[in-house]
Amino acid sequence: MVWTKEKILVNIEKLMRSKFAEPKEAFGYFDEDNDGFLIKSDFKKLLKEAKVSALIRGLVADFMLKSFDANGDGKVSWDEFQLAIKESGIKK
Structure with a gap:
């Protein structure tokens, strides 16, 4: 299976819809x-639950952290997460 950005987003969206009523609930769940x-290990957990291949999970988690981290502090706040979800096109 080829893991494209779109495929990963579809898997994340399926996870969000099936497990959580609201994005805030997902954020709290993955904030261990x-x-x-959220930090890289939290994103890796999210990706694991979204059934993203273990071979690319670390790379994708790193990419997500850097993409979602608007202020560059190495972690993602709820506000940054919410903005990234809106921009990614993932539906609630």
């Missing part, structure tokens, strides 16, 4: 240490 931020 409950500090209000």
